[in-house]
Amino acid sequence: MTSIERAVEGLPETEKLYLTDSYVKTCSATVIRIIKHRGARRHIVLDRTVFHPLAGGQPSDTGLIEGEGFRFQVKKALLHKGVVLHFGKLTGREPEEGESVECVLDWERRYLVMRLHTAGHILDAAVSEYFGRCVDTLGANHGPPAAYVDYDHAPPDARALASIEESANRIAASDLEVKIKFVEAERLAEEVYNAPNLDRLPKASSYRIVEIVGVNAIPCTGTHVVRTKEVGRIELLGLEELSRGFRLRYRVV
Template sequence: MQAKLYYQDAYIQTFSARILKQECDETGNNFVVLNQTAFYPTGGGQPHDTGQIAGRAVHNVEEVNGEIRHYFETPIQQAGSDVSCTIDWDRRFDHMQQHAGQHILSAAFDHLFGYKTVGFHMGAENLTIDLETEELTKEEAAKAEELANQIILENRPIEIKWVTEEELSQYALRKETKVKEDIRLVIIPDFDYNGCGGTHPKATGEVSAVKILDWEKQRKNTRIQFSCGSRVIRKLGEKQNVLLQLTNLLNVPEKDMDKAVIRLLENEKQLTQALEQAKESLLLYEARELAEQDQTVMTKVFENRTIQELQKLARMIVSEHENSLVFFVATDGTRLQLVCAKGKARTENMKKLIGEILPLIKGKGGGNDSFAQGGGEALLTGEQILDKLVTLVN
């Protein structure tokens, strides 16, 4: 533990160390092991530190088989050398704020409602905890957030104690510890006692704030998404920028934003419905115009039309003309789409008919004896396909 400087003082930003060895792991990544380090390795839900060693960027830190490996893109220098090391303090302090904030929020849910935290993840943007409850109300979330921020405002000390397994009975732990030796407790007096190997600030006030952002059911648990510390300020700024843009675009004050958006969505829904009705009317007009050709077999090649439009046109025609056959082809230059339909007075099998054509264009499709559709590559022109279909039914 003496070599893990982040446990002696989480605020260490620079230090000197000696390279004990420098190797590549089984995947070919370069790493060094130091005689002591303040770089925190990934673990316990907390991401690793970054920074520099001997002027080289450290992009990953892991503890493997009891040794802490610091990973680089290229080797540094030979083992045995002394090097200067610098922690990326902004990243480290952010992790300290987030991890301590998680302890406080988890303890708040536990104190108020008995909801245990059964999972924790610290992401680059937000944190999540999984609570052992299938339901969470807005009122419960608000009360837990209020208590968490009250504990932060009181600026209670955050204490670190190393204890033995026998000494654990002296503390009202929020959850059982997984380790049986070198047990590290993170304590907020009269509020939270928890085994943890992460880095934390000296007092709750340094967490600044906790804000719950959202939650969702996750199997039999509830996953809470939240932010702490400087992330809360940053997110507030981001959301404020979005609100300002929306107030300018919609020309409404912030307090009326929800009403304005609801009106906008309702208008869009009405416009969409009107547009769909107009499309239906145009398709019906087009279908009647095609039917006026007074031909038993109706054929046409369309440019850049959807298969859905062709299907609607064909159905409109055969529903009104029982003795008709309809063959439509749509092309976009690279692919062909084909619709075959018949009125109920006809005896031809559309599924069988289209099955004669699709292999010629490396296509696939399906349907039944009355209506079939498919598509494939533009290996033939639309006119050539129609000619073949007409030949097959004559």
């Protein structure tokens, strides 16, 4: 059994507030487990959280967990068997299991990640539109300082890149609604469209779908803006040829 498995053993799944509302910046929670490490480093597990962990091509949120007499700087959040573990540095007294705390996101960073993640879904649509078919992705980082998506296709030339960027910004500027829905597994095929990687989707009883209305509907657990106009302008920063496919680097401004 690994240290992470021991840390979450016997714990219920964390209530993940970011799955239903990406704009929740703070929440009250209860400490249910504390794992001490060297010095002031700790893992803290709460019954509920606003912190999105490192998962699905999205980097971890950062911020604070605060209680009376202490402050915990969240450096990263991890997900294991449905439990979110907050890792960071403690200042002040030792918190106790069962006590109430306040979670506070680094909202400026989170909102940038939301814009970048929605921009990544827009790029999926623009790349697929250019090549005339849904192009699978091989990996992604929808966050600073270097956002990118890896595509399973021969690299496009400079002219094609310009066309992809133009299409992506047309979608962003259209101010389309971005909807979150939860669907049972048997209804997944009815609800998704223009979605890459469906053959690699892990088996589950239900799925969370992020839909850019009229553009694509993709299984995703990440945080997103509610209108594409919030993304701003998408700038393609370059292309890197990989042993398989290509990496498209981008930013939002």
